[in-house]
Amino acid sequence: MPNSTANRLATFVERLLGAPLPIAVRTWDGERVGPEGPTVVLKNRRALRRLLYAPGELGLARAYVSGDLDVEGDLTEGFRRIWALTRAGELRRVQLAPRDWAGAAGLAARLGVLGLPSKPPEEEARLTGVLHSLRRDRSAIAHHYDLSNAFYQLLLDDSMAYSSGYWTSEEPGYGLAQAQHDKLELICRKLGLRPGMRLLDVGCGWGSLLVHAAKHHGVRAVGVTLSAQQVQHVRARLKQHDLEDRVEVRQQDYRELTDAPFDAVASVEMGEHVGEENYPTYTNTLFRMLNPAGRLVLQQMSRGRAGDTAPGGGAFIERYIAPDMTMRPLSRTLGHLETAGFEIRDVHALREHYVTTVREWAETLEFHWAEAVALVGEVEARVWRLYLVGGALAFEENRMGVDQILAVRPTETGGSGLPATREWA
Numbered sequence: 001m002p003n004s005t006a007n008r009l010a011t012f013v014e015r016l017l018g019a020p021l022p023i024a025v026r027t028w029d030g031e032r033v034g035p036e037g038p039t040v041v042l043k044n045r046r047a048l049r050r051l052l053y054a055p056g057e058l059g060l061a062r063a064y065v066s067g068d069l070d071v072e073g074d075l076t077e078g079f080r081r082i083w084a085l086t087r088a089g090e091l092r093r094v095q096l097a098p099r100d101w102a103g104a105a106g107l108a109a110r111l112g113v114l115g116l117p118s119k120p121p122e123e124e125a126r127l128t129g130v131l132h133s134l135r136r137d138r139s140a141i142a143h144h145y146d147l148s149n150a151f152y153q154l155l156l157d158d159s160m161a162y163s164s165g166y167w168t169s170e171e172p173g174y175g176l177a178q179a180q181h182d183k184l185e186l187i188c189r190k191l192g193l194r195p196g197m198r199l200l201d202v203g204c205g206w207g208s209l210l211v212h213a214a215k216h217h218g219v220r221a222v223g224v225t226l227s228a229q230q231v232q233h234v235r236a237r238l239k240q241h242d243l244e245d246r247v248e249v250r251q252q253d254y255r256e257l258t259d260a261p262f263d264a265v266a267s268v269e270m271g272e273h274v275g276e277e278n279y280p281t282y283t284n285t286l287f288r289m290l291n292p293a294g295r296l297v298l299q300q301m302s303r304g305r306a307g308d309t310a311p312g313g314g315a316f317i318e319r320y321i322a323p324d325m326t327m328r329p330l331s332r333t334l335g336h337l338e339t340a341g342f343e344i345r346d347v348h349a350l351r352e353h354y355v356t357t358v359r360e361w362a363e364t365l366e367f368h369w370a371e372a373v374a375l376v377g378e379v380e381a382r383v384w385r386l387y388l389v390g391g392a393l394a395f396e397e398n399r400m401g402v403d404q405i406l407a408v409r410p411t412e413t414g415g416s417g418l419p420a421t422r423e424w425a
Contacts, residue, residue, distance in 0.1 A: 005111055006031035009048075012107055022081040026072070038078035041070040045113040052108055053117040058315035065320070065382045066121050075389045083397060123379050125323035132275040132324065134253055138226050140324045141273065145205075145227035151375045152206065154368050155361055155384075159184070160206035160233070163269040163299060164354040164402050176360040179353070184212040187297050189424035190346070190406050191264040192417075193217040200224075200262040200289055202254050203270020207234035207247075214243050222259070224252040254285050261291040268299040269402070271333070272325050276311075279328075283340035290409040293417030296342065299350075302401040303327035313400075316390070320383045330403055342407035345418060350402045354395045362388035 005027040014020055024034030026041045042048060047068035051059040063069035071078055108114050125143045129136040156162055157177040165179030166186050187209060193199065195218030201209050204223030207230075213219045225231060234249040254274075265286050274282045286296055303311055304327075311326050312318040318325070334344055365372055365384055372381045394400040406424075408416045 004031040004033075005029055006033040008107060008111070009042075010034065012103060015103075022084070023078045037081070038071055038073035038075065040078070041072055042068075043070060044068055045111065046118055048108065048111065048113040049115060050118050052104060052113065056315070058319065061316040061320065061386065062118075062120055062124075064386060065123065065379050066118075067378065067382070068118075075385070076393060079390055079393050080397075083393065083399075121379050123383055124319045127323050132278050134255070136324070137253065137273065140322070141226040142228070144322055145225075146229045147380070148375050149206075149229050149233050151372060154371055154375065155364055156206075159208040159212070160237075161208035162205050164350050165357040165360075166350065167353050167356050176357065179357065180208065181212070183353075184209055185216070186424065187266055187268070187299070187404070188213050188217050190297050190404070191266065191295050192424075193219050193264060195219070197263040198222075198261075200257075200265045202257075202265065202267040202286065202289075203273070204230070204234065204249060205268070206230050207237050207249065209266055209268060210234065210247050210249065211237055211241055211243065214247050215241060219246075219264075221247045222262075223247070223249045224254065224257065225249070226251065226253060254282060257285060257289060260289045262289050262294065263291055264295050264297075265289050266297045266299075268297075269301060271298060271300045272327055273322070274326070275324065276326050276328065279326075279333075279336050280339065283336045283342070287340040287342060287409055292409055292411040293415055294409050295418070296337075296405075296407045296409070298333075298337070298405045298407065300333060300403060300405070301327050302330045302333065302403065303399070304329060316386065321387050327400065330401065334405070337405065337407050341409065343410050343416060344405065344407050345416065346404075346406040346422065348404040348406075350404060351395050351398065351400075354400075354402050355392050358388055358392040358395065362392060 006025055009025060009027065010021055010033045021034040023037060024032055024039040026032040026039050028042055028044050032039065047063040050063040050068060053059065054062060060069065127136055127139050152160065152162065157180050159177065159180050161180040161184065164183065165176060166183035167179045168182045191199070193213055197219045199213055199219045199221040201221060201223040204210055204225050207223060210221045210223045214221055223234065228251055231249055231251045238244045238247050238249070267286065271279070271282060290296065303313065311328060313322065313325060313327065330347070337344060365388060369381065408418060410416055
């Protein structure tokens with residue numbers, strides 16, 4: 001119907017975007033417009049009100065996680081179509097000029113969606129204080145990692161590794177748990193761990209590397225994290241595996257570390273939370289913690305080139321998932337490490353491995369959907385559905401990367417202590 005709510009919206013949106021609708025839209029009156037495939041369902045007028053007051057990614061995210069907007073069909077395919085237009089340069093950023101605002105207000109009035117802005121979902125982060133101060137960083141970490149240990153146990157494999165796996169086989173029966181085991185083993189080989197060595201894990205998560213390195217390589221280890229719930233979980237795991245005399249876990253900021261030196265240091269997908277201004281302090285600390293010829297394995301996500309407009313991942317990630325996160329280009333991370341005094345010995349791209357890893361998590365979430373909702377609520381479960389689907393696609397399309405960097409603290413005479421061959425490969 002030419003004058004239906006769906007057609008009026010489609011006409012306005014296509015003019016605003018400068019492109020045809022990439023996915024179909026169904027409005028609350030049941031009318032549908034757009035191509036075959038995934039369909040955005042506007043379940044009520046409040047969905048449009050959220051978009052009116054927060055055009056673009058944030059408004060869409062608020063409408064989706066609150067349940068005012070849904071998607072019928074393949075959510076990944078919907079994202080893929082939108083990003084295909086972006087890459088082709090056909091989809092402009094949503095920036096309402098005065099004329100567009102007037103048109104939007106007029107359309108909103110005709111559709112009966114005018115009113116006060118809807119309150120953002122409670123699940124949005126609301127941090128206060130100085131950016132990357134100790135207090136604010138603790139709040140940022142708590143927002144994501146203290147969500148619920150039970151929820152993460154539902155989502156992750158038994159090792160509780162919350163980082164990219166290393167997929168080494170396509171044989172039937174090889175799955176996420178083995179890929180995470182192989183990732184942990186790869187890190188230990190790169191670090192050259194041997195019985196009696198002292199290992200530091202900065203941002204130790206739920207203790208996957210600490211437990212693996214102590215059990216399989218005989219090291220003594222210290223892990224630090226800002227998450228209270230992670231510390232609680234790791235201590236229980238250490239007791240379960242009879243490792244309390246060899247492994248210590250602390251709720252501690254990397255800036256508070258004083259007990260150098262260690263023979264090896266690992267930091268797995270923690271540097272994203274440090275912030276650009278504090279990153280030199282972070283890399284200097286990692287360097288200071290190491291013995292001469294000690295090795296560092298830094299696994300870290302990257303995003304775009306220098307000047308990327310969304311180093312935090314975009315409005316949705318920054319509000320709902322990881323507030324204050326910064327993903328820098330790989331080249332900038334390497335520069336920080338070299339400035340701190342490290343010699344870069346190897347860079348191992350794992351981007352494709354993260355696609356498979358995140359999709360495994362997404363499938364697990366869907367399979368255990370009712371349990372996830374019972375643990376964290378419908379809104380938070382929808383946050384994670386959006387996060388995992390969008391994240392896997394970002395890695396697939398090379399909008400985000402992840403790399404394992406092997407670096408060494410040289411001796412005074414320039415020695416690295418590393419073998420001449422890549423024994424860990």
